[in-house]
Amino acid sequence: MERNDQLEGSAGENIEAYVLCLSIDLIGSTAAGLKLTTPQLNRFNISLANQIRPHLENLELKDALVKFTGDGWLVMTEKAKEFKALCCLATIMANKFQEEMNKRTGIAINKIPQLRLAICSGLDVSVELPNGHKDWVGDSARRATRACGWSHTNEVVINGTVREIALRDFDIKSITEKDHTKPKKWEEDFEVFSLGELNPEVSAEPEAPEYFIYTLKTIGKVEEANKFGLCVSECLGYTVRKQGIDEMERQEFLRNWNRLMASIPDYLSALKVFKMIQDAGLYPDVFTYSTLINKAPDYDVAKDWVETMRIEGIQPNVITYNTFINKAPDYDVAKDWIETMCAGGFQPNDVTYSTLFSKDLSGKLANDILKWYLAQKYHPEEPIQAAIATYQKLGRIDQVLRLVLDYPHLQSARKIIQEHSEEALQYFKKIFDDNPQHPNAAYALGVAYLELEKEQEAQWYLNKALKLATASLRKSVIKEWLRQIDHKQSQK
Structure with missing residues (x-):
């Protein structure tokens, strides 16, 4: 997870500040994690960071200090303008965490931990950690962590200072021992409240x-x-x-x-x-029109706004093109607009290509898509995951495996290998048997066996892939996997 290591003040200076801390605790996360398979747990942990990131950005909390505790998050800010946004983040997490994690991971909602949340204030001091990062140390995190003990499932608990900040914008109720259980660790006795709905x-x-x-x-x-x-x-x-x-x-x-x-x-x-x-x-300006294009009910309305921009003499930017491409009715129209975009001197990015590959690909072959894509000046790996997801929704496992063959290390590809292990191994082996010098077959088999926790088979194919590899990055990745296998085998 990205974090802000630049607290205000000069290097080495310890600043005392009034800080708000949001503690997000995953209830029973250890027990829940033990019930997941290794690939499921990996997907969960990766998605955990990805789930909170867009909310931090949209709530303008990108500069907040974010720390993973092992059982959840601490989100801390000393900036008064961000205090209410922190309350909004808590509200979103309480309402949407399980649903969003289910969509991101495919793990059943009843296997995703519920939350306890608390926001508390405190007088903290900035410190520099041994690794050079900055942190806040003091009352806020301790109080928020303790206050989580009062929380019912997916409830946000706040202290009196936060109540004063949020009073006019949220429904707030007092908490007593009649309706809540007092935490076992409650050394500092302060009044707590329940943060309700935004008003x-x-x-x-x-x-x-x-x-x-x-x-x-x-x-x-x-x-x-x-x-x-x-x-x-x-x-x-x-x-x-x-x-x-x-x-x-x-x-x-x-x-x-x-x-x-x-x-x-x-x-x-x-x-x-x-x-x-x-x-x-x-x-x-261009941002105004890009927003209207994004919210347009269909492609024709969006196209009218693009034409309005042209008439008004407003030059589109990459965001405008990406937004409009998202409105395109099919793959071919979207692809044509990418070519128009390039002709206008704009470089498509990850979002551009991910949007393209999210279109209906039912009439397209993965080979043709790869041939066109790899011919582009910029062709990052990430958009391939969108193509894999699209083919998977269409039930085109043959086309999915064609993409996984070239990109088996991607998260979505590993998930496919787990879910279709027999088909994947059969597909990769046929290609390898037909051509042992194929640039990706041995690599795909090595990754597949590694994902399926069959280290001995993985080791053989990865050694073969290492001899065939030409890219320095692939070589270094394979060497690291082989080192991990050797280490694991030496521990047996």
């Missing part, structure tokens, strides 16, 4: 509204998110018209409006915001 009707803060809308949308309250977004937009319009503002201020208002529009889930509501921007005398 959008009293949260109209035009300067930073988007994370409220994002939270409502994420937990499934789409109608409330739309209403709140329009309310905030009206406040912005009133503010712009009320006072004379210079160009710098106009651009800041437009950025606020763009963020607001991006957070609103409904196209018609976003369209109303667009009209308010125009009525306020501001000029929509």
Whole structure:
């Protein structure tokens, strides 16, 4: 998990600050982990980091200090502007963690741990750890960790200071020993409360509204998110018209409006915001139009917005193209737009190609896709996982295995090997038997046997693959796998 190691202050300086800490505890995570297979546990651990990351980004908590505890997360911030966003993160995790982890891993919801959550404040001091990273040490993490003991399943517990911060934006109830069990470790006796639902009707803060809308949308309250977004937009319009503002201020208002529009889930509501921007005398920019393209109900409407941009003389960017390609009705149309994008001097990225390979591939052969893709100037590995997922949904295991042959080390490929081990081994062996010098067959067999925990077979094929390998990265990876096998065998 990415973390912020740059706390404010000069190097070596210990800063005392008021910090809020969100403790996220996975209930019974050790017992749950022991019930998973090794591949399932690996997928769970990787997905654990991927699940929280987009929420940190969308709630503007990218600079928060994030630490994995072994049983969950600690998310800490000393920035007052992020305190309410931390409450939103807790609300999202309490409502959506199990569902999102189920979608990411394919593991049944009843096998995914539920959560205990708590947010507490404290006076902390910044310290430099032996590895050079910065950390907060003091009251906040200790209090939050202890307060988790009060939490019912998927409940967020807060202390009195956090209550004062969140009082006007969330429904909050007192916690007593009549309705909750006091933790065994409760050395510091302070009052705790239960953080309830976000109350959008009293949260109209035009300067930073988007994370409220994002939270409502994420937990499934789409109608409330739309209403709140329009309310905030009206406040912005009133503010712009009320006072004379210079160009710098106009651009800041437009950025606020763009963020607001991006957070609103409904196209018609976003369209109303667009009209308010125009009525306020501001000029929509590439981000405004890219958002409208993203929220357009279909390809034709999105294409009309692209044409509007052309008429207005607004140059699209990579985000615009990626968004529009996502709206394309099929693979061929999306591919044509990528070629248009390249002709315009824009370099497609991972998102571009992942979007393309998520289109319907039922009439496409993996060989043809690979031939075209590898001919591109930039062809990263990650989008291949999207193609694997698409073929898998179509039930085209033959095409899936063709991709896995060249990219067996990818996470999605390893999952395929686990789920279709007999078919995968048969497919790879046939190719190897037909051509022992095939550049990928021995490599795929080595990875497959490694994934299936058959080290002896894996070792033979990996040694063969090492002799055939030409890329330095593949050589180093194979050598590391062989080293691990040797070490494991020496321990027997």
